[in-house]
Amino acid sequence: MFLRDVDFDKIVERYELTLDRQNHDRPALYLCFPDGEAKNVPPPPKSLYEKWFGFERTIEAFERNLEATGFFCEGFPAYGMCNLGPDVLAAFMGSQLEFAETTSWAHFRVDDWAKEPPLRFHREGPIWQAMERYLKLCAERGKGKWLVGSGDLHSNADGLAALRGPERLLMDLIDQPDEIHKRLKECHEVFLQVAQAHFDILHPQSGGYNTSWIPVVGRGRYAVIQNDFCCMVGPAMFDEFFKDYVELEAGSVERAIYHLDGPGAIPHVPSICASPHLEAIQWVPGAGRPPICDWPELLTQIQGLGKGLWLNPGNLAEAEKLMRALKPEGCLYCMWCKSRAEAEAMVRLTESVYRCKIM
Numbered sequence: 001m002f003l004r005d006v007d008f009d010k011i012v013e014r015y016e017l018t019l020d021r022q023n024h025d026r027p028a029l030y031l032c033f034p035d036g037e038a039k040n041v042p043p044p045p046k047s048l049y050e051k052w053f054g055f056e057r058t059i060e061a062f063e064r065n066l067e068a069t070g071f072f073c074e075g076f077p078a079y080g081m082c083n084l085g086p087d088v089l090a091a092f093m094g095s096q097l098e099f100a101e102t103t104s105w106a107h108f109r110v111d112d113w114a115k116e117p118p119l120r121f122h123r124e125g126p127i128w129q130a131m132e133r134y135l136k137l138c139a140e141r142g143k144g145k146w147l148v149g150s151g152d153l154h155s156n157a158d159g160l161a162a163l164r165g166p167e168r169l170l171m172d173l174i175d176q177p178d179e180i181h182k183r184l185k186e187c188h189e190v191f192l193q194v195a196q197a198h199f200d201i202l203h204p205q206s207g208g209y210n211t212s213w214i215p216v217v218g219r220g221r222y223a224v225i226q227n228d229f230c231c232m233v234g235p236a237m238f239d240e241f242f243k244d245y246v247e248l249e250a251g252s253v254e255r256a257i258y259h260l261d262g263p264g265a266i267p268h269v270p271s272i273c274a275s276p277h278l279e280a281i282q283w284v285p286g287a288g289r290p291p292i293c294d295w296p297e298l299l300t301q302i303q304g305l306g307k308g309l310w311l312n313p314g315n316l317a318e319a320e321k322l323m324r325a326l327k328p329e330g331c332l333y334c335m336w337c338k339s340r341a342e343a344e345a346m347v348r349l350t351e352s353v354y355r356c357k358i359m
Helices: 008-019 048-053 055-066 088-092 126-141 156-164 166-175 177-206 228-232 235-241 243-250 263-273 296-304 316-325 340-354
Strands: 028-034 069-073 097-099 104-106 222-226 255-261 280-284 308-311 331-336
Touching: 008 028, 008 331, 028 340, 048 097, 055 126, 069 340, 088 097, 088 104, 088 126, 088 156, 088 177, 104 156, 126 177, 156 166, 156 177, 156 228, 166 177, 166 228, 177 235, 177 243, 222 243, 228 255, 228 263, 235 243, 235 263, 243 255, 243 263, 255 263, 263 280, 263 296, 280 296, 296 308, 296 316, 316 331, 316 340, 331 340
Parallel strands: 028 331, 222 255, 255 280, 280 308, 308 331
Antiparallel strands: 028 069, 097 104
């Protein structure tokens, strides 16, 4: 299914209502499912380089699979992100990326901050040049068919950790705090420029919309923000160095969701939720830990702090447990269902819990 096959205006209206926590009847539901067999899918990449930089093949494969994907409720066709790995912002600041089969990482290049010039957006660099081409190809081919994501931009502490190395950055917070405050400001300016460069490419092709790797859509600019490094610091240090950047980043776009990753990030929830412009939290417990439905105290705490929740239950039982524990206001459920029947069952479950009619 393509954008022309869904009621896009109605979908946008529901997401905006939910992000504003005015959805008193039911949560938003992003449901997708396999709908037939994908045809004429190009063969797998022949090399590591083609896997990462064979953009035409990657987009072609996505389109062929999208033709065999169905959507219900607030589901819509989303090319979540033009992915070159989680350290891509460091590469946009001049670092070299190393590529493996499933991820990439930046070489820690900063040995001495005193010798490092001000951080800047290297538009002339090979990684941004590649990303710019990828974004343009995807946006142009997807016009009228799908929305493209605004990128996986690990900024502030994550950006500095990719330049310096997390262990050395931890020591820097103690040994040279003024330097880190300065570098965080520089990194934030780069984030703003990179994010806007994405929007400048995507929005003319989509009528002013974009999505992200967390599939949500609203009018204007939308971004997912995060700080995975925060798991290594306590609340006082988080508030001193990083709290302000939650609001600065969330306030730089029209819609923002925060990716909260792992139990080490939980102590910072009150500080994160203090951001007026942040609308929702995505909680990821991490590998080997209980699923999201088994964290009711955390999820209700987030709701109590005035933020919505983006939730991806693994099955119907987990979804029901969440729905019965949480208020609908601000909740966005996302399920990649195994079949049309499972997607229909998710709709019926929602109708039953909230006593509403959806389809």
